[in-house]
Amino acid sequence: MAIRLDYRDGDFEKRFAAFLTTKREVSEDVNATVRAIIDDVRENGDRALAAYTLRFDGLDFDTVPMRVTADEIEAAFRATPAAVVSALELASKRIEKHHARQLPKDDIYEDDIGVGLGSRWTAIDAVGLYVPGGTASYPSSVLMNAVPARVAGVPRIVMVVPARDGAINPAVLAAAKIAGIDEIYRIGGAQAVAALAYGTETIAPVAKITGPGNAFVAAAKRQVFGTVGIDMIAGPSEVLVIADGENDPDWLAADLLAQAEHDRGAQAILITDSAELADAVEAAVTRQLKTLERSETAEASWRDFGAIILVPDLENSVPLANRIAAEHLEIATSDPDAFLPKIRNAGAIFVGRHTPEVIGDYVGGSNHVLPTARSARFSSGLSVLDYMKRTSILRLGPEQLRTLGPAAVTLAEAEGLGAHARSVSIRLNPGG
């Protein structure tokens, strides 16, 4: 069902290169629609927001308030099964603990000639968190986006979530409560992104918007970028499993299907040096698909984008893994530590047979918002740093200016920037 590649085949490099560049997303061009919505919300504020919400979500702000009330949040929390609440609390605590270690330290110092230099970190003033509606409304994503923002010290965290016909997944509100979010609006789509970026009568604008969304949300985020910051635009999820022959094929099949069930464009790849395991995993995938609720999605993903790559030696998987630069990489071998330092490009690495990627989705403590579509070659998963910014500080006294000033004047003149040169020289020669 999935594509099979064999490292020993003469055309392997050609087929692997083609496999790497396969597009897994149909990019809908919704830019014009989104542009009109954003302009409307920017100009007409709440009125436009209400009109779009009525039209797209069937929700009337004349009968239901835009902002979710404290009582509703409380009621949703109580309506969420106790086991789910305590799993969310466990996840929240672990995410918080791990992310607290990411808090950057200011670095303020004086160098050998007495110049004061500094890097100072501050939290972003206000952040908007987009939460999708419907089946993609995941409480775990609320935690993964909100907890790092709270750890960073963001004073105001706003959540928007579309409530088709008024309904919001109670577990999402429970997660918001656990994450300490109480400013929640029942809005979604491009109109919600516009409201967060430009503000309306009801919603004060934020400085950055994070969180996943559909094509309209993604296009809206791209369009408001610059006015506000945005996180990366995530593509379909992917996993790469590097496995020796000693694995239980059912475990690996379950891991591959856990990615595949996300989205028809998701991608699950197995690299192994065992042809027997390859066949056994393929068979297990087929078997497990039969009892999977989301079998249609998973089957399509596995058929269209899944791959099993056979290598003569697991060592051969290293350069392949670095080119794939997977969002998630599982190393299911007897000596996973031997691999770790060789992997340069991966969003997250799951080490050993007892670390299924799913643990990282929920309760591992690390973030599940990770770079997709090979972007782990140049970017990182969501962290506390995404909710902060760094200001440089420079301080010279008269003596330091005398020491460094002439070189600055030389370079300014070489670059033809006379006012630059004067701004220094006027201080060096106060008389002239």
Added chain:
Amino acid sequence: MAIRLDYRDGDFEKRFAAFLTTKREVSEDVNATVRAIIDDVRENGDRALAAYTLRFDGLDFDTVPMRVTADEIEAAFRATPAAVVSALELASKRIEKHHARQLPKDDIYEDDIGVGLGSRWTAIDAVGLYVPGGTASYPSSVLMNAVPARVAGVPRIVMVVPARDGAINPAVLAAAKIAGIDEIYRIGGAQAVAALAYGTETIAPVAKITGPGNAFVAAAKRQVFGTVGIDMIAGPSEVLVIADGENDPDWLAADLLAQAEHDRGAQAILITDSAELADAVEAAVTRQLKTLERSETAEASWRDFGAIILVPDLENSVPLANRIAAEHLEIATSDPDAFLPKIRNAGAIFVGRHTPEVIGDYVGGSNHVLPTARSARFSSGLSVLDYMKRTSILRLGPEQLRTLGPAAVTLAEAEGLGAHARSVSIRLNPGG
């Protein structure tokens, strides 16, 4: 000439808010042209690159090689005035020293229940540095982009610079040599960005592209984003000077004009509590403009976007400064330290009367690539981190999986993700 705002005026808030949202850039829509160039280079490689270079730069790769030779770099280095070379060397050393302090530390640890967690940083494999041609071909920018990449440990740094009729500013090649770059191509525009992103027969692709450029370069960077990483798209430069009445108006006028001379869209703002100083600075600007090579540009910038804001008390400047979120902020007061902790939003802060912003452009050691157009509210200047990425590491043994697994299963089921649940439960109940 510049706009004047007085905090005590009844309409101050309205005028200040309007001032904040003034657009200082004409955004040319060059997307279609750029799309065609990128597609052509992607399909036809070197051949397309040569055709565009002949057309736009008047340079024929049949007579001049695309790649700058080692001898040429050497010759340019020798042709650069000794004072410029040593100023560049001083700058490079100071930038390197400061940026080395930004190198992130890996954090690999075991938590209280024995789960292995980690954040591991690696350099990006290959980075392309865009350097503009003509008058905007600044050797200082070469250092500011290349040195952090080298400090990060990027193994391959490629430079592209358009050479109109073959000419490259020798100081730019000297800066490249000082920064240790020897892979330099005589290409520019959208075609150079496309070549870096997708590769050609001559140029291997990179994973990230940084550096300033014109509207075509900016549009091309936006379009290849995703295939490669890009740095922020910088807008026109800006400075905010907060000054008490004890300043030499000529010093401040020189600082304001140093920004204004960059670009007709640059912005220079003075906030002061002294009406006398305000008048004196305005007069000094007028006087200094007369003897400025780039007076036409500086005068247009000061006239169209410059501002002097009078406040009753310098304390009032703090919230204004945080809303302006200037790329560069000078604090020219007798007690600048009192201001520092109150400023949350600024790309870089220059502390005290003897720290003109220009020092930071060249030899301060901090980076001069900073967030413009109020984006310091949510983003930071260029740093070593921009040339690295972080991989999360998670490691559970059977015991940790038994501890955390059930919560993951609960959340997966709550989210309707059956294969996620199975990927954990199958390991918890190997029999069933």
